[in-house]
């Protein structure tokens with residue numbers, strides 16, 4: 008009897024092992040056999056279990072204290088090929104992870120188009136830049152990028168940004184304990200809505216900002232539309248955002264019809280006016296999706312990076328003093344008649360610029376971007392099959408010790424005389440989808456740090472608190488802190 012029980016157990020265990028082995032190979036059999044001979048040229052990798060693919064290990068790593076363990080496990084198993092096959096967000100996927108392979112994908116618009124997961128596309132909008140055709144993207148990008156970039160646009164916004172930063176810092180220093188990150192996100196949101204929806208009042212801005220927090224939590228989540236899941240909450244937030252922007256759009260149309268003119272033209276007006284070569288204007292859905300995308304992209308990342316740069320400086324007194332001395336020097340050289348910062352002074356912030364570059368590298372706020380192969384493409388001798396998704400892992404490039412020695416260390420001086428080779432530094436991406444807000448973002452972050460360094464310091468309540476890496480790296484407590492005004496401010 009005992010022997011029979013023992014053999015049954017062995018059979019059950021063997022059955023489970025065989026079933027697991029079968030399931031482990033199922034994705035590969037299903038997706039690779041359709042490729043015929045080409046399957047032998049796929050890069051190395053593993054496609055996980057059916058349906059969930061590698062999502063379980065991805066989420067496990069990004070919910071632990073070591074998010075890089077996800078890609079490191081590929082490097083350990085298959086070597087540093089810089090290109091691996093996987094199965095992510097419900098699709099067969101190729102991940103590119105080193106400068107050479109990332110750059111090739113980013114620079115080739117003929118063979119790679121956008122390939123964002125369903126959750127991102129539904130939430131940011133099918134008519135936003137990640138859902139429209141190549142030509143439409145080119146046209147709308149030209150129209151919308153100019154007003155946010157270039158010296159003329161930047162110097163126009165400097166005064167508003169400075170004024171907003173000065174009053175926010177004053178207010179926070181009177182507020183006691185604050186969630187520093189939450190307040191910074193509100194600040195950067197105020198700045199981006201000023202640029203895009205200048206004439207709308209505070210209540211509209213506050214309504215919009217509240218919904219964006221929920222939207223963002225769903226953007227990198229699995230598209231599970233069931234109550235309780237991040238994606239479900241985010242879809243609801245998107246509906247509210249659309250309703251608010253539709254309300255603003257309708258109001259503007261009514262005002263135009265009744266001859267009331269806007270005080271100042273902003274991005275919403277430009278999008279309402281633009282026509283293509285056949286005289287077609289954008290419809291409401293198109294205008295709203297472009298705005299939802301810009302308002303989202305334009306505040307989340309800048310808010311987070313500003314927080315991290317402040318935290319890193321405060322944690323490293325030597326860097327703090329060096330950055331502060333540079334700002335004091337700039338103020339000292341200023342003619343007495345000049346009020347406030349100028350673009351020329353901003354360009355003299357050599358050390359601060361390194362602080363921002365280093366923060367962008369270490370934090371990896373935009374850790375990965377998504378593409379799709381439009382044809383079969385050869386990358387580093389391997390094939391990326393037509394229709395497969397491609398993930399470009401910036402985070403891995405920035406955290407690779409062969410590219411940036413001692414990558415986890417925050418050290419602005421690593422940028423002294425260092426010009427990264429092509430593809431080795433990609434905080435804003437590259438190619439035709441390079442972030443159009445890169446200069447604006449660096450400017451806002453630097454203006455904040457200028458006033459902060461001169462007059463304030465940050466005291467975190469839980470300096471050792473844990474981290475969350477999704478959707479973006481942040482302290483669990485949203486950086487609970489006090490902003491203290493110095494007793495002898497430099498300005």
Ligand code: HEM
Nearest residue numbers: 136155304305308309312373376434435436440442444448
């Ligand atoms: C620290 C701040 C920021 C970081 C790290 C960042 C990062 C990025 C990255 C990596 C991309 C490339 C996406 C891709 O290749 O698919 C991107 C695209 C984009 N960013 Fe930013 N961004 C920042 C700030 C901003 C700001 C302030 C704006 C608004 C003015 C903005 C608007 C956009 C838009 C509209 C795109 C899509 C571009 C396209 O597809 O053509 N970003 N950003």
